[in-house]
Amino acid sequence: MKPAPFEYHRPTSLAQALDLVATLENPKILAGGQSLVAMMNFRFVQPDHLVDLARIGELSGIEEQGNVLRIGAMTRQRELEFSDLIARRLPLMHAALDHVGHRQTRNRGTIGGSLSHNDPSAELPLVALAFDASVELASRRGKRRISARDYLRGYLETALEADEILVAIEFPCWREGHGFGFHEFARRHGDFAIAGAAAMIELGAGAIVERLSITLNGVGATALRLDETEAAMIGHRLDSVLLRRAILAEVERLEPVDDVHATADYRRHLAKMLTMRAIADAAQAAGAPMARI
Amino acid sequence: MGKQKVTLRVNGVSYEREIDPRMTLGDFLRHEIGLTGTHLGCEHGVCGACTVLINGLSGRSCLAFAVQEDGSEITTVEALAENGELNILQQCFQEHHALQCGYCTPGMLMTLTELLRDNPKPSEKLVRDTLGGNLCRCTGYAAIVDAALDAAQRLAAAREA
Numbered sequence: 501m502k503p504a505p506f507e508y509h510r511p512t513s514l515a516q517a518l519d520l521v522a523t524l525e526n527p528k529i530l531a532g533g534q535s536l537v538a539m540m541n542f543r544f545v546q547p548d549h550l551v552d553l554a555r556i557g558e559l560s561g562i563e564e565q566g567n568v569l570r571i572g573a574m575t576r577q578r579e580l581e582f583s584d585l586i587a588r589r590l591p592l593m594h595a596a597l598d599h600v601g602h603r604q605t606r607n608r609g610t611i612g613g614s615l616s617h618n619d620p621s622a623e624l625p626l627v628a629l630a631f632d633a634s635v636e637l638a639s640r641r642g643k644r645r646i647s648a649r650d651y652l653r654g655y656l657e658t659a660l661e662a663d664e665i666l667v668a669i670e671f672p673c674w675r676e677g678h679g680f681g682f683h684e685f686a687r688r689h690g691d692f693a694i695a696g697a698a699a700m701i702e703l704g705a706g707a708i709v710e711r712l713s714i715t716l717n718g719v720g721a722t723a724l725r726l727d728e729t730e731a732a733m734i735g736h737r738l739d740s741v742l743l744r745r746a747i748l749a750e751v752e753r754l755e756p757v758d759d760v761h762a763t764a765d766y767r768r769h770l771a772k773m774l775t776m777r778a779i780a781d782a783a784q785a786a787g788a789p790m791a792r793i
Numbered sequence: 794m795g796k797q798k799v800t801l802r803v804n805g806v807s808y809e810r811e812i813d814p815r816m817t818l819g820d821f822l823r824h825e826i827g828l829t830g831t832h833l834g835c836e837h838g839v840c841g842a843c844t845v846l847i848n849g850l851s852g853r854s855c856l857a858f859a860v861q862e863d864g865s866e867i868t869t870v871e872a873l874a875e876n877g878e879l880n881i882l883q884q885c886f887q888e889h890h891a892l893q894c895g896y897c898t899p900g901m902l903m904t905l906t907e908l909l910r911d912n913p914k915p916s917e918k919l920v921r922d923t924l925g926g927n928l929c930r931c932t933g934y935a936a937i938v939d940a941a942l943d944a945a946q947r948l949a950a951a952r953e954a
Binding site: 508510534538540552554602608689 | 797814815835838847850853855857860925
């Protein structure tokens with residue numbers, strides 16, 4: 501369980517790092533290393549060059565820009581977990597972080613690393629998708645910004661090109677008083693989720709759903725949104741019967757993996773139950789408790 | 794694939810070595826400087842046996858390369874005993890029979906050292922959640938949780954005295 505040999509690079513600016521990934525043969529970017537180093541130890545990944553972003557100060561930090569929180573890609577999960585700004589403006593992220601790995605891995609793991617590894621059961625890609633966050637990607641060719649939905653392409657796959665580095669993630673905040681809920685099932689607290697669900701809701705007068713976001717992990721190649729359920733509910737009163745029907749129909753069509761951890765049927769079952777619980781929590785927090793569904 | 798020079802401060806002592814970049818921090822501690830208290834279990838970040846403190850924060854020494862930690866301050870289980878005497882947390886482990894084979898113990902101790910520093914009065918739930926990152930195949934955890942909670946009380950009493 502020892503990695504194959506590689507050369508190690510520690511740039512101190514983004515420009516240096518971009519030069520390295522653009523010119524080196526078979527490079528890999530090292531962020532917190534909590535997934536990559538494990539994969540290197542197994543020799544699933546054998547880069548010739550490792551470009552460590554840890555000493556590039558401009559890549560970490562949380563910045564409030566009006567209604568948007570901009571989070572540097574190298575910001576450690578620990579910093580997010582203990583940030584008052586995150587707890588106040590992105591409470592769903594705060595709740596989800598409790599399920600991200602363990603104390604020892606959150607101390608080192610980064611948000612950018614998690615989004616770029618894009619494990620289908622990871623929480624931070626789910627949170628990015630739930631908020632319709634956008635990601636900023638840089639290369640020597642320039643910068644571009646794309647939505648989390650376009651970035652999180654599939655199983656351990658993102659839209660990051662070989663010469664690009666994920667620089668920051670921008671989260672548009674939901675209005676104060678919005679409701680949120682997060683539920684996840686894992687064999688052991690902090691382990692990879694079998695399935696998880698997040699919900700955020702903004703209610704208007706008469707408990708009319710003005711805004712709704714329902715996101716799942718563990719039931720597809722990457723995190724996914726229940727677009728049809730959202731569309732069916734927006735503009736209507738929060739009705740637990742309608743909601744239940746929409747969730748059951750949409751989740752039934754998902755095709756999660758059938759593996760040693762859980763059957764596809766069981767994952768679908770979890771997805772339905774966890775989604776309903778997450779929405780129930782969100783509705784309660786938004787001030788419109790629903791009948792138990 | 795040349796060697797690289799690194800300087801790490803481990804338990805207050807500086808060590809300068811020329812190493813392969815692929816050497817993990819755990820292997821550096823054991824093979825380069827002979828501190829074999831840190832145990833490597835799974836070597837892919839699941840078991841937590843190799844937990845050490847890196848600049849005061851717990852981390853898995855199998856998931857860090859020593860070159861990444863050039864200039865860092867590392868604390869290992871060897872630093873816990875004071876003047877040859879087990880510290881309070883270690884004494885509690887002994888008294889509560891919180892170890893059997895002992896393989897996971899250094900990692901448990903380092904995880905709890907951080908926890909009790911940051912949360913001097915942890916709830917049982919917090920102790921259990923935190924220990925979720927460390928596997929033990931002997932004890933069933935109950936004695937480890939007891940030892941941690943007892944240590945919290947005795948550390949608080951020692952602070953007040």
